[in-house]
Amino acid sequence: MHRFANPARFMRLSERLMPWCTAGAVGFLAVGFYLALFVAPPDYQQGEAVRIMFVHVPAAWMASFAYLFMAVASAVALIWRHPLADLAAQAAAPLGAGFTLICLVTGSLWGQPMWGTWWVWDARLTSVLVLFFLYLGYIALVHAFDDPTRGARAGAVLALVGAVNLPIIKFSVDWWNTLHQPASVFRIGGPTVDRAMLVPLLVMAVGFTLYFAALLMLRIRTAILESRLRAARLGEVEIGAETVAGPAQ
Amino acid sequence: MMDFLAMGGYARFVWPAYGVAVLVLALMAIVSFRSWRHRQRLWSEISTTRRR
Numbered sequence: 030m031h032r033f034a035n036p037a038r039f040m041r042l043s044e045r046l047m048p049w050c051t052a053g054a055v056g057f058l059a060v061g062f063y064l065a066l067f068v069a070p071p072d073y074q075q076g077e078a079v080r081i082m083f084v085h086v087p088a089a090w091m092a093s094f095a096y097l098f099m100a101v102a103s104a105v106a107l108i109w110r111h112p113l114a115d116l117a118a119q120a121a122a123p124l125g126a127g128f129t130l131i132c133l134v135t136g137s138l139w140g141q142p143m144w145g146t147w148w149v150w151d152a153r154l155t156s157v158l159v160l161f162f163l164y165l166g167y168i169a170l171v172h173a174f175d176d177p178t179r180g181a182r183a184g185a186v187l188a189l190v191g192a193v194n195l196p197i198i199k200f201s202v203d204w205w206n207t208l209h210q211p212a213s214v215f216r217i218g219g220p221t222v223d224r225a226m227l228v229p230l231l232v233m234a235v236g237f238t239l240y241f242a243a244l245l246m247l248r249i250r251t252a253i254l255e256s257r258l259r260a261a262r263l264g265e266v267e268i269g270a271e272t273v274a275g276p277a278q
Numbered sequence: 279m280m281d282f283l284a285m286g287g288y289a290r291f292v293w294p295a296y297g298v299a300v301l302v303l304a305l306m307a308i309v310s311f312r313s314w315r316h317r318q319r320l321w322s323e324i325s326t327t328r329r330r
Contacts, residue, residue: 062296066296067282071286076286076287076288077285077286077287077288077292078285078286078288078291078292080285080292080296081291081292081295081296084295084296084299085295088299123306123309124306127302127303127305127306130298130302131298131299131302131303134295134298135295135298135299138291138292138294138295138298139291139295141291142288142291240303240307244306244307244310247310247311247314248310248313248314250314251310251313251314251317254314254317254318254321255317257321258317258320258321258324261321261324262324265324
């Protein structure tokens with residue numbers, strides 16, 4: 030893995046991978062939206078409202094997955110000081126926040142017709158709201174320092190501490206009595222969702238994952254370019270200082 | 279067609295949900311891409327001043 034922590038190598042690798050991820054994301058999402066809106070059958074209890082599931086569930090999965098990625102990258106950054114790990118964690122944060130926002134808003138729009146309420150303070154909903162604030166807190170903390178390395182260090186610690194929220198989100202529906210239903214896809218004994226709905230859901234999930242991967246690579250590339258720009262500007266300042274110092278000698 | 283748009287009476291929940299999802303996904307891509315293009319422009323400016 031450490032080979033990919035080399036920025037130059039990452040730039041070369043991501044340049045080759047990004048078009049494939051982008052094309053895959055566009056393809057899977059196009060097919061996924063088509064299946065979700067036109068092909069998947071209405072639910073026998075929820076009717077057409079069940080179609081909200083096809084954006085809500087993949088967004089919820091990506092919200093947790095992006096945080097897991099951020100936490101692992103932060104651990105790598107703290108332990109091994111890999112140059113790319115901090116950049117990767119910071120690149121993932123706004124994407125994770127976006128997925129969490131989609132999850133919360135679509136969940137609310139699904140809750141109103143099915144539960145009769147936009148919001149309840151049950152364990153699942155509250156822990157996902159905490160996840161959203163963790164993302165925002167992480168982004169704010171990273172940018173709160175003048176020295177980017179100190180900001181990255183503080184952010185990495187917050188990301189790791191916040192990772193305790195991930196198992197809480199996952200098992201909240203088992204540990205507490207929640208209005209939110211328990212897991213129905215990734216569960217022991219196989220999914221309880223019918224194939225006709227499971228296939229569109231998984232196509233959407235693959236689309237969301239590739240979308241995340243493509244944007245993540247683009248954002249890490251941007252961060253690498255930014256650090257090169259900073260180094261180049263510092264270099265120019267040094268060159269400037271030498272020319273100023275020159276004649277006085 | 280009208281049946282499809284009505285979403286079995288759930289139109290005011292289904293369409294906003296899809297709208298928000300598409301909007302947020304699109305914003306994520308637009309913001310990321312613009313920031314990349316901005317840095318790229320700065321980088322090419324620096325490289326040209328260096329060559330001079």
